[in-house]
Amino acid sequence: MSRERRVRVPVSDLAEGERPLGPRVAKYLAVVHRLRPGDRFAAFDPGRGLEADGEVVLVTASDLVARMGPVRAASLVARRDVTWIQAIPKGEKMDGIVRDATELGVTRIVPTTTSFTVVRLEGPKREARRQRWERIAREAARQCGRSDAPEVLPVAVWAEALAQGMTPGASGFCLFERADAPLALPLLDALSREAPLAFAAGPEGGLSAAEVAEARAIGMEVVSLGPFVLRAETVAGATLGALRTLDGLFS
């Protein structure tokens, strides 16, 4: 049994009318999914949480012209304001964290560097990497049926990143393996107040005592998911799975 699903594609600056969608979207629709003139698809604007139906008008070698219907508010978008602050781990682990965080409903991702961060992104590499994570988030949004995608902020140092998440009224949680306090009660409290949420997690080497103190000073609860030490790449999925589940108590 294969379920029929309409092809979904992220389109920036979505608007009603006929227009070329650019080579990236063209390739996805015409090459990957073999759509032809007359075929219909769904488009969403991940930056604005909008969607529209589209119909292929013309396929050229490098582009695709579509007729887009009326633009409407997307039906399936993240309902909560959730910032995930992540000290960049080694290799491609950040890619997986961006995917997990997107599927699990985060609205903002702040990559950060800490004293135990091994990855050092200098100069143009910083922005290139940010754009890569943004593309991954949009693709993950498409796959999971979400019509918005988390914003990926520029790489910031720890103190700046914490401040990005701790907007006025926000409740924040710093995940720290040696914390005693469990996440459940303060998270339930924050959910019941409909507060914006911020979570911060360290790299493979963990957080320094000074970094944990900074999180506490800015008003975050320092919490742990239990006695076993999670790998850096497990923390986001586990914490945000908990958020999604506890959120189910309020819906």
Next chain:
Amino acid sequence: MSRERRVRVPVSDLAEGERPLGPRVAKYLAVVHRLRPGDRFAAFDPGRGLEADGEVVLVTASDLVARMGPVRAASLVARRDVTWIQAIPKGEKMDGIVRDATELGVTRIVPTTTSFTVVRLEGPKREARRQRWERIAREAARQCGRSDAPEVLPVAVWAEALAQGMTPGASGFCLFERADAPLALPLLDALSREAPLAFAAGPEGGLSAAEVAEARAIGMEVVSLGPFVLRAETVAGATLGALRTLDGLFS
């Protein structure tokens, strides 16, 4: 700041006294960690949840003799009886699920095949793969500080796998993207009753209607983590992160 941590190694049939630990343990202690005679380490028996302190007596080209102290019950083991039933996804995704499930406190993993499972393990490959997952679970236990490791059962068909998890008194949850019921309330109820828990999750292609019906018939709740469709490899971490967090309400 690097924290001093004693080297931990899994040793089967842990017993007090002097003995060779075999080439695999020898390589880990003498080559990876460069332990020499007189150096101390910690050993745990992942099948029995026991631990003991050890001291290196002799290092040879292919083995290592250690003097093991008194064997005691391990201090850090999974406290709940949790079975994770997983339809095998493609590629190496099952390896990651086994790691996540181990870090997040599962005590039994049941690999299963369903109608949309692409991977077909025939003959000796089935047992070879099971042994590989068992090694991955032991290694993940070592890394996360757990002194037991989940048992990895032989690959079973869906109905058999469900039965393995639904032991008398167990509460079971089948994760299904199109379910309406959220996980939180029935899971809280099961945790408050100290029931053994079983979770079942499908492969990339999802579960068939018949498979969901089988789960319901054996007494499982059919639940979802929310409106976005999670990848097969995200479900275990997210669900078990929720379990760990809700468990924090009872500790």
